[in-house]
Amino acid sequence: MLLQIKNLKINYKSDNRLVEVVRGIDLDIDKGECVGLIGESGCGKTTVGLSITKLIPERKGNISAGEILFAGKDILKLNSEELRNIRGKKISYVFQEPFSSLNPVFTIYEQIREVLEEKDNPDSRIAEILKSVGLEKIIGRKNMYPHELSGGMQQRAMIGVAITSRPDLLVLDEPTTALDVTVQRQILGLIMELKNKMNLAILFISHDLRIVFNIADKIAIMYAGKIIECGPKGKIVSSPAHPYTIGLIGSIPSLEHRKKVFNAIGGRAPLFSELPCGCKFYPRCKFRINKCLEREPDLDEVNQGHFSRCINFHLVGGV
Amino acid sequence: MELLKIDNLRKTFKKHRVRAVDDVSFSVFKGEVLGLVGESGCGKSTLAKLALRLLGADKGSIFYKGKDLLNISHNDMRKARKGLQIIFQDPYASSDPRMKIGKVIEEVYDIHKNVPENNRKSKAIELLETVGLGETYLNRLPSELSGGERQRVGIARALATDPEFIICDEPVSSLDISVQAQILNLLIELQKRKNLTYLFISHDLGVIGSICDRVMVMQSGKLIESGSCENVFKNPQHQYTKTLLESALLP
Amino acid sequence: MNKLTLFGLGIVVFFIMIAIFAPTIAPYNPGQIDIENILTPPSSSHIFGTDSLGRDLFSRMVYGSRISLMVGFIAVGIAGLIGIALGAIAGYYGKWLDTVIMRFIDIMLCFPTFFLILAVIALLEPSIINIMVVIGTTSWMGMARLMRAEILSLKERDFIYAERAIGASDLRIIAKHLIPNAMAPVLVSITLGIAGAILVESSLSFLGIGVQPPTPSWGNILSEGKAVMGASWWMMLFPGLAIFITVLGYNLLGEGIREKLLR
Numbered sequence: 001m002l003l004q005i006k007n008l009k010i011n012y013k014s015d016n017r018l019v020e021v022v023r024g025i026d027l028d029i030d031k032g033e034c035v036g037l038i039g040e041s042g043c044g045k046t047t048v049g050l051s052i053t054k055l056i057p058e059r060k061g062n063i064s065a066g067e068i069l070f071a072g073k074d075i076l077k078l079n080s081e082e083l084r085n086i087r088g089k090k091i092s093y094v095f096q097e098p099f100s101s102l103n104p105v106f107t108i109y110e111q112i113r114e115v116l117e118e119k120d121n122p123d124s125r126i127a128e129i130l131k132s133v134g135l136e137k138i139i140g141r142k143n144m145y146p147h148e149l150s151g152g153m154q155q156r157a158m159i160g161v162a163i164t165s166r167p168d169l170l171v172l173d174e175p176t177t178a179l180d181v182t183v184q185r186q187i188l189g190l191i192m193e194l195k196n197k198m199n200l201a202i203l204f205i206s207h208d209l210r211i212v213f214n215i216a217d218k219i220a221i222m223y224a225g226k227i228i229e230c231g232p233k234g235k236i237v238s239s240p241a242h243p244y245t246i247g248l249i250g251s252i253p254s255l256e257h258r259k260k261v262f263n264a265i266g267g268r269a270p271l272f273s274e275l276p277c278g279c280k281f282y283p284r285c286k287f288r289i290n291k292c293l294e295r296e297p298d299l300d301e302v303n304q305g306h307f308s309r310c311i312n313f314h315l316v317g318g319v
Numbered sequence: 320m321e322l323l324k325i326d327n328l329r330k331t332f333k334k335h336r337v338r339a340v341d342d343v344s345f346s347v348f349k350g351e352v353l354g355l356v357g358e359s360g361c362g363k364s365t366l367a368k369l370a371l372r373l374l375g376a377d378k379g380s381i382f383y384k385g386k387d388l389l390n391i392s393h394n395d396m397r398k399a400r401k402g403l404q405i406i407f408q409d410p411y412a413s414s415d416p417r418m419k420i421g422k423v424i425e426e427v428y429d430i431h432k433n434v435p436e437n438n439r440k441s442k443a444i445e446l447l448e449t450v451g452l453g454e455t456y457l458n459r460l461p462s463e464l465s466g467g468e469r470q471r472v473g474i475a476r477a478l479a480t481d482p483e484f485i486i487c488d489e490p491v492s493s494l495d496i497s498v499q500a501q502i503l504n505l506l507i508e509l510q511k512r513k514n515l516t517y518l519f520i521s522h523d524l525g526v527i528g529s530i531c532d533r534v535m536v537m538q539s540g541k542l543i544e545s546g547s548c549e550n551v552f553k554n555p556q557h558q559y560t561k562t563l564l565e566s567a568l569l570p
Numbered sequence: 571m572n573k574l575t576l577f578g579l580g581i582v583v584f585f586i587m588i589a590i591f592a593p594t595i596a597p598y599n600p601g602q603i604d605i606e607n608i609l610t611p612p613s614s615s616h617i618f619g620t621d622s623l624g625r626d627l628f629s630r631m632v633y634g635s636r637i638s639l640m641v642g643f644i645a646v647g648i649a650g651l652i653g654i655a656l657g658a659i660a661g662y663y664g665k666w667l668d669t670v671i672m673r674f675i676d677i678m679l680c681f682p683t684f685f686l687i688l689a690v691i692a693l694l695e696p697s698i699i700n701i702m703v704v705i706g707t708t709s710w711m712g713m714a715r716l717m718r719a720e721i722l723s724l725k726e727r728d729f730i731y732a733e734r735a736i737g738a739s740d741l742r743i744i745a746k747h748l749i750p751n752a753m754a755p756v757l758v759s760i761t762l763g764i765a766g767a768i769l770v771e772s773s774l775s776f777l778g779i780g781v782q783p784p785t786p787s788w789g790n791i792l793s794e795g796k797a798v799m800g801a802s803w804w805m806m807l808f809p810g811l812a813i814f815i816t817v818l819g820y821n822l823l824g825e826g827i828r829e830k831l832l833r
Binding site: 368371373397400401404405407408409412413414415416417418426427430431473476479480 | 727728729731732733734735736737738739742747750751
C-alpha cells in the first residue's frame with residue numbers, strides 16, 4: 001500500500017479558536033489506483049489533500065493526530081529535509097487554478113527545469129514532458145509565459161511540472177473545475193493516460209460526482225469532517241449505502257428529470273463549531289431513526305470493501 | 320404568445336476586438352423555459368445583459384411584447400423592467416455587500432413604488448418565505464449567508480416586481496451539487512406556479528436538460544443549433560453540439 | 571486595531587475634546603492682556619507661560635485648537651465633496667466626461683499647491699473662510715482619482731448590473747451603492763488630508779497671511795514666538811509640539827485605517 005492515512009485529525013484557526021475540521025480520516029491509496037475524494041465546499045477535503053505533505057501553514061491550522069504512512073514511513077514525523085525530498089518529487093500536486101499555481105514571471109521551460117533532477121541537457125527531457133502532456137506546440141518556445149496559454153494549456157503545463165520528477169502519487173484538487181467542459185474532457189483523458197503509462201497513484205479531490213464517478217477506481221465521500229462512505233466505484237454508483245450519497249446522486253441534473261422536482265437534500269451542512277450530537281447528517285436525513293442521535297456511527301462494512309457510516313444502511317441500500 | 324423576440328443582435332467589444340454577440344436572432348414564448356448553452360467566452364452572458372439593456376447593443380432589435388426595447392425612453396424602459404428580470408451567477412457578488420437583506424428587497428418597492436411604504440416590510444417577508452427563507456433574514460447582511468441562501472435572495476429580488484420573464488444567468492453554477500438541486504427545485508416550482516418564462520443560461524448540459532423545454536447552443540457569438548431538449552440531446556446535428564454532449568459526462 | 575493606530579486615534583480624540591470644551595478648559599480669556607506679566611515662563615498660574623502681551627499661552631493654545639480643527643475638517647470636507655463627486659462621475663460615466671475631468675485633474679496637479687494657496691491668499695484677504703475654501707479647492711485631486719479607480723472596478727460587479735436591472739436610476743446607483751462601497755481608500759485620504767490642511771493653515775499663519783491676530787492659531791502663535799525665540803522658549807515649543815503631535819495623530823490614524831483595509 002503506497003499511502004495510508006490513519007485517523008487523521010486537523011484543526012483550523014477560526015476567530016482565534018481552534019476548530020476541528022478533519023475529525024479522523026482513514027484512506028488508503030495503492031500504486032496505480034485512482035481514489036476519488038468527494039465532498040461539498042467546506043467539508044475538509046482540500047485540507048486532507050494539503051496535509052499529506054504538511055502544506056497547511058502554521059498560522060492557519062495544525063495536524064493534531066494521526067499518521068500518514070508513505071511507503072511505510074510516517075510523513076508527519078519526517079524532518080524538513082526528508083519532507084522536501086518527497087514534496088514535488090514523490091508526491092506532486094495539481095491545483096484548481098493553474099494561473100495562480102504557475103508563477104507568472106517564469107517561463108514554462110524555467111518552471112519545469114526547476115523541478116528537473118537531471119541538470120545537464122534539460123531540453124530533451126523538457127521536450128519529452130511537454131509531449132507527454134500534449135503541449136507539443138510549446139517545444140522549443142523557451143520564452144512562453146503562462147499568461148500566453150489558454151486555461152486548458154496552463155493546466156497541462158501544471159500537470160507537466162507535477163510529473164517531471166516521476167512521482168509515485170499525484171494529488172489533484174479540483175483540477176478541471178475552472179475549465180470548459182470540452183477542455184475538461186481532454187484534461188481528464190490526459191490524467192488517465194498518464195496514470196496508466198506511469199502507474200501513478202492518484203488522489204482526485206472534487207465536489208463534482210460526475211467526474212469522480214467517471215475516472216476513479218475507489219471513492220470516498222466526506223461530510224462534516226469524516227468519511228461517511230467509501231468503497232469501489234461500481235458498488236457506490238450502483239448501490240450507495242448512505243443517505244447523503246443517495247441524496248448527492250439524486251441531485252445530479254440530467255435530461256431524465258424533465259422539470260420534475262429533484263430529490264434534493266434539504267438544509268445545509270453544519271458548521272464545524274456547531275456539530276450536532278450523534279450522526280452529523282441526522283438533521284437532513286430522510287432515513288433517520290431515534291437511535292441515530294445516540295452516538296456518531298462507525299464506518300461499518302456493508303459488503304466486501306464497501307463501508308458506510310450509517311446504522312441504517314441495510315434500509316438505505318440500493319438506489 | 321411570443322414574449323421576447325431578438326432580431327439580428329450584435330455587440331462588439333472594441334477593447335477585445337471580439338464580436339461577442341454576432342447576429343443573433345431567436346424568440347421566447349410565454350410559459351416556456353428556453354435554455355442557452357455554451358462554453359466560456361461564447362457570448363451568452365453578454366447576450367443576457369444586452370437583452371435587458373444593461374449593455375448597449377451595436378445593432379439589432381429586442382422586442383418585448385411587441386415594443387422595441389432599444390427604441391424606448393428611459394422611463395418606459397424602467398416600467399418594462401418590472402416585467403423583465405434577471406438572476407445572476409455569483410450570489411456572492413450580486414447584492415450590495417453593505418445592504419441588509421430586507422433593504423435589498425424593499426429597495427425594489429422604493430424604485431417602482433408598486434407597494435405602499437407601510438406594507439413593504441410584510442411584503443418582503445412574504446417574498447422571502449416564497450423562496451424558502453423567512454423573517455429572520457430581514458436584518459442579516461449578505462456576508463452572513465451561505466451561497467444557496469444568497470441565491471435565494473437574488474431570486475426573491477427578481478420576483479419583487481411580479482415579472483413575467485426572468486433571465487437566469489448561470490444561477491446554479493457556483494453552488495454545491497446538493498444546493499444546486501434545491502435552487503433548481505425552487506426555480507422549477509416557481510415557474511410552474513406563476514407561469515413564468517425563463518431564458519436559462521448555463522454551461523452545464525445536465526442542468527439545461529433537467530429544467531428546459533427548448534435549448535439553443537451558442538459558440539463564438541453565434542447560435543449554431545436549437546430545438547427541443549429531447550431532439551438536441553438525442554439527435555444533435557452540429558459537430559460542436561455533439562462534442563459538448565460527449566464531454567458532459569451525462570449519466 | 572494595532573497600538574499605534576489606537577495612539578493616533580487617542581490623540582485625535584483628545585484634541586477634538588479640547589476644541590469642543592475650550593471655554594471650560596481654558597483658565598483665562600485668550601484675549602485678556604496683562605501688561606504686568608509679559609513673557610513670563612511657565613508657572614503655576616500660567617502653565618504654558620504668557621506671550622508678549624501677557625496673554626495666557628495655554629488658553630490661547632486651547633482656543634487655537636479650534637481653528638486648526640475647523641480649518642482641517644472644513645477644508646477637507648470641501649475637498650472631499652468635490653473629489654468624491656468628480657471622481658464618481660468620471661468613473662461611472664466614462665468616455666468624454668471622464669477624459670475632461672481627468673485632464674482637469676492633471677492641470678490642477680501641475681500647480682504647486684502651496685504656492686497656489688499663497689498666491690490666492692495674497693490676492694484675497696487672509697480670512698479663515700478664504701483659507702478653508704482655498705485649501706479645499708486645491709486638494710481634492712487625490713481623492714477624485716482614488717474614487718474613480720474604485721468605481722471603475724466596482725461598476726463591473728454583478729450587483730451593479732442587478733441594480734440597473736431592477737430599474738435603479740444612475741443617481742441611486744452612484745450615491746447609494748457605488749460611493750459607500752468605494753469610500754475605503756478615500757477615508758484614508760481624508761484622514762491624512764486633515765493633517766495636511768492643519769499644516770497648511772499653520773504655515774500660512776506662521777507666514778502672517780493666515781489667521782490674523784488677535785485670533786489665536788497655533789501658526790500665528792508660533793510666528794510671534796519666532797521674534798522672542800531666544801529668551802522665551804515656551805512661545806515656540808508649545809505650538810510647535812501641538813502641531814507636531816496633532817499631525818502625527820492624524821497620520822497614525824490614517825495609516826492604521828489603510829493597514830486595516832489592505833488586508
